[in-house]
Every structure is written in C-alpha cells, then in structure tokens.
Amino acid sequence: xxxxxxxxxxxxxxxxxxxRLTDLTARQIRYYEEQKLVIPKRTEGNRxxxxxxxIDKLLEIKDYLSDGINMAGIKTIYAQQEKRAxxxxxxxxxxxDVRRILHDEFLNISGFERNSGTSLHSQHPLQ
DNA sequence: ATTCTCACA
DNA sequence: TGTGAGGA
Numbered sequence: 001x002x003x004x005x006x007x008x009x010x011x012x013x014x015x016x017x018x019x020r021l022t023d024l025t026a027r028q029i030r031y032y033e034e035q036k037l038v039i040p041k042r043t044e045g046n047r048x049x050x051x052x053x054x055i056d057k058l059l060e061i062k063d064y065l066s067d068g069i070n071m072a073g074i075k076t077i078y079a080q081q082e083k084r085a086x087x088x089x090x091x092x093x094x095x096x097d098v099r100r101i102l103h104d105e106f107l108n109i110s111g112f113e114r115n116s117g118t119s120l121h122s123q124h125p126l127q
Numbered sequence: 128a129t130t131c132t133c134a135c136a
Numbered sequence: 137t138g139t140g141a142g143g144a
Binding site: 014015016030045046047048 | 129130131
C-alpha cells in the first residue's frame with residue numbers, strides 16, 4: 001500500500017487548484033514556499049506543481065496559523081517532527097511536545113531570540 | 128486564461 | 137500580505 005503514498009506525493013496540481021482546495025491566496029502559498037514549508041516541483045515552464053501531501057501540509061499550516069502560531073513556530077514544529085522522524089519510527093507530536101513548542105513560541109513573541117538551529121533545549125534568553 | 132517574479136503610491 | 141506591472 002505504499003503505492004498510495006506515491007500517488008499522494010505526485011506533484012501535479014497547479015497553484016490555482018491549490019488555492020481553491022486550501023482557500024489560501026497565491027501570495028500566501030508562495031510565501032510558505034519561501035519559508036520552506038512546502039517545496040512544489042516545477043514544470044519546464046517554471047509553473048509550480050503541488051502534490052496531495054502539499055495540500056495537507058498547507059491545510060495544516062492554516063490550522064496552526066489560526067491557532068495563533070507564527071511562521072517561526074510552525075518551522076519549529078516541523079523541525080521537531082523531522083527530528084523525531086529521524087530518530088524514532090516517527091510519530092505525531094506528543095502533548096508535551098506541543099506544550100514545549102507553544103512555550104517556545106511564547107518566548108518568541110516576548111522578544112527573545114534563539115539560535116537559528118532547531119534545538120528546543122537549553123535556550124538562554126538574550127540578555 | 129494562468130502563473131511567474133519583483134517591488135511598493 | 138495585498139496588489140499591480142510586465143513577461144511567458
């Protein structure tokens with residue numbers, strides 16, 4: 001059944017379809033790409049092609065945004081997921097992970113900076 | 128008709 | 137983020 005994943009990973013949808021499916025503007029979709037949240041393929045004519053997985057990711061991003069999480073926070077969340085995916089056999093975020101991320105965000109909007117890395121441990125406020 | 132990049136009265 | 141220009 002890995003065939004289904006293959007299909008979901010196939011990039012074939014033009015940005016116009018993605019816009020209708022996600023209710024996001026082209027501007028937003030392209031911006032999230034700049035933020036490396038989604039990386040659509042390109043046609044020979046430089047047109048973006050998205051996969052169903054990209055759609056899901058975009059929809060997920062919408063949820064996080066509506067929950068008050070900003071780009072930095074979302075990046076942190078995916079960085080965490082990749083971190084877990086690399087170590088473990090991958091699993092969704094645990095409750096404590098979410099809390100840690102949210103707390104991390106709280107520090108973010110509070111004017112604290114962190115290293116550009118993905119470490120969620122030993123963060124020292126910047127004076 | 129669609130999408131792309133770039134730039135900001 | 138929106139929006140318009142200028143090109144493909």
